[in-house]
Amino acid sequence: MSVPVNIPFLNGNEKKYVNECIETGWISSEGPFVGEFEARYSRYCHRNHGIAVSSGSAALDVAVKALGISSGDEVIMPTFTIISPAFSLIRAAAVPVLVDSELTTWNMNVAEIEDKITARTKAILVVHIYGLPVDMNKIVHLAKKYDLLVIEDAAEMHGQTCHGRPCGSFGDISIFSFYANKNITTGEGGMILCNDDALAERCRKLRNLSFDPALPRFVHHEMGWNYRMTNMQAAMGLAQLEQIDDFIHRKRGMGRYYHDELSFLEESGYLLPKQQTAYADNIYWVFGLVAPSETEKEDLVAYLNKANIGTRPFFWCMHEQPVFASREFYKKTGFRFAERLARCGFYIPSGLGTTREQMGLVVEAIKGFYA
Missing domain, CATH: 3.90.1150.10 (Aspartate Aminotransferase, domain 1)
Structure with missing residues (x-):
């Protein structure tokens, strides 16, 4: 018998909800499951806003730009992580500043962060690794002490808590991935979470080619991405969240x-x-x-x-x-x-x-x- 490294678990309402998308014709990002998934997932993580996107990497791209991280800004992050956070920072012309890991939790060594903060440091990018979270109370304390932003990469942490709070509820902006091997999957997909109304609206704009409702359609003043999640993906995510x-x-x-x-x-x-x-x-x-x-x-x-x-x-x-x-x-x-x-x-x-x-x-x- 072959034993794959990952087998998704699709035993809930996934087929029912996806069939509803097909039967109604709502298969694009305009369908109603997208908004419902955003609302339910953000509530689950104790956040005011959820912005569904096409992947966890897309969520990082949008988060970095929405926070205004740009050329020359230093962002402290773990060296041991998937490459996506570093890609997002470097595309923004920011500078990753790396810290070592703990052998106990496999997460970034929070004790190293303070010594690496400089006048150019703008944010701490936390990545929770494999099953245990970073101690976010310590991260939040440092961020407040030095007036830094926190990006919380909780891509692997669906359902996890830290100090009794949901992972994804700590950052100025937080992100999740819904790739096929995650605890909640939409095949591909991601989510941005935040509490700030203006920041959420900025993320929604950036994920949708920076369309501006105040301008004529197809007139753009800023570059964005087509990072939208489809209604079918959101339908699957909603069924997964139920379980x-x-x-x-x-x-x-x-x-x-x-x-x-x-x-x-x-x-x-x-x-x-x-x-x-x-x-x-x-x-x-x-x-x-x-x-x-x-x-x-x-x-x-x-x-x-x-x-x-x-x-x-x-x-x-x-x-x-x-x-x-x-x-x-x-x-x-x-x-x-x-x-x-x-x-x-x-x-x-x-x-x-x-x-x-x-x-x-x-x-x-x-x-x-x-x-």
Whole structure:
């Protein structure tokens, strides 16, 4: 049996709502599910406004521009993350300022941030990684102390909380992704959340080619994007949101099962996901493993792939991305924990649709490798 690294879980009203789009002809971004999904998701995250877009990366592009981050502005962010946040900053001619990771939570090391704040620092871009959030109380304290903006990338955190508040409720602007492997999926898609009325209206304008209702149609004074979400995507997202509590329960059950069965790996020097912090319990968006060496990771991954068990490597660090070779932050030092995560980390099948039988096959294969 093949065990894919991710299997989506589409057992609710997804088909019913998408069929409604087809039957009514409302398949574009003008359909009613878009507004309903925006309203319900923003309420779920305790925000005033939701702006649905075509992807999490699109949400970051819009967020950065809407906040006025521009040429020469410094934005502090983790080096260990997906590349999208760095792309959005660099497209705006801003300067990413990188911090190392914590080996315990795999998130950015908040203790490093204050030393990297300068007169040019405009924002902190937080990325919650893999299942545990960054301690947002500390981030908000720093932002207030130095009058900085906070962009909260909660792309992987649907249903997660921090200090009892929903992830996505802390930033001046926050974003989510609804890619197929997320806890809520629309296939592709994303959401921008904020509380400020003017900022929300700015985001809506930028996602829609900067159409201005005060101008004749097709007359533009500013560049924007076509980053709209379709009615069919929003219909699927709404059906998924209806099941979010069950999804998080399932994810945590999967995490407990893997922890129980794979804890023996810690004796060989592996790092398993931290189960909880003082401010959050892990939701195990993915179940990652950090091997004691790059060679051991590669050997185990090859063994699993030969057994038709899917894996994915961890993110690669921003300071080692070839595309950034001409940038000032390329190949800087002081990121040893992030580099270990990137080199030695990978995750095993843990999508919402992954069955207990499939997880058992994963565990059996890993135990067989070490037998």
